[in-house]
Amino acid sequence: MTIVREARESDLEVVAGIYAEAALTPATFDLEGHPVQWWREVLATTxxxxxxxxxxxxxxxxxxxxxxxxxxxAKPAYDTTVETxxxxxxxxxxxxxGDALYTGLFERLDATKLRLAVAGVTRPNEASDRLHRRHGFTEVGTFHGVGVKLGKAWDVLWLERPLAGANEAIPQEES
Known part of the structure; x- marks a missing residue:
């Protein structure tokens, strides 16, 4: 049985290890993982x-x-959009x-006033592509050769998924 929950300080060493493993592949364009301290800062700013x-x-x-x-x-006009x-x-x-994680993530995101989730998937990565599509993402476009890693230029597929907040009225700006 898989349980999805908010991360705790005691999880961060394993989280850092999972990301370090991914950093050895084109799944992320970081060339190495992040230290546990970096993950502590992420946790502190949730x-x-x-x-x-x-x-x-x-x-x-x-x-x-x-x-x-x-x-x-990091521009205010994007504050209603998150990258996942x-x-x-x-x-x-x-x-x-992955399905359990995204189910838990989108249950939480859909309870906010956020409008859109976006994700970039390095090509080829059929498992990630399928995961995102199962969770309501649709293709927006592909950046060709946008990342260079492991001696190769990689394409990144960009996908988007509307969140429940997309139905909220957009606040009017003061002039």
Whole structure:
């Protein structure tokens, strides 16, 4: 059974290890993982109403993966949009952990006034592509050769998913 919950300080070493494993692949364009201190800062700045979340999936008492949502671009006009990602430990792939993480993440995001979630998927990555589409993402476009890693230029597929807040009225700006 997979349990999705908010991350705790005691999870961060495993989360850092999962991301370090992903950093060895084109799944992320970071060339190395982030230290535990970086993850502590992420945890300290979680803000559910703003869509800044760090969740973990626990299977048989151990952290099997994590999902993160946060700032898409650091400009105020983008504040109702979040970028999402999910990473699963290699020993737990194919067991529904990614689905559980995204289900938990989008339950929380849909309870906010946020309008849109976006995600970038390095091509090829069929598992991630399928995961995003199962959770309501649609293709927006592809940036061709946008990232260079491991001696190769990689394409990134960009996807979007409306959130429940997309139905909210847009606040009028004061002039």
């Amino acid at each position: 803000a559910p109403a703003a869509g800044h979340l760090l969740l973990v999936a626990e299977r048989d008492g151990e952290v099997a993966g994590y999902a993160k949502s946060g700032t898409f671009k 990602s999910a990473y699963v430990h290699s020993g737990h792939r194919g067991a529904g952990v």
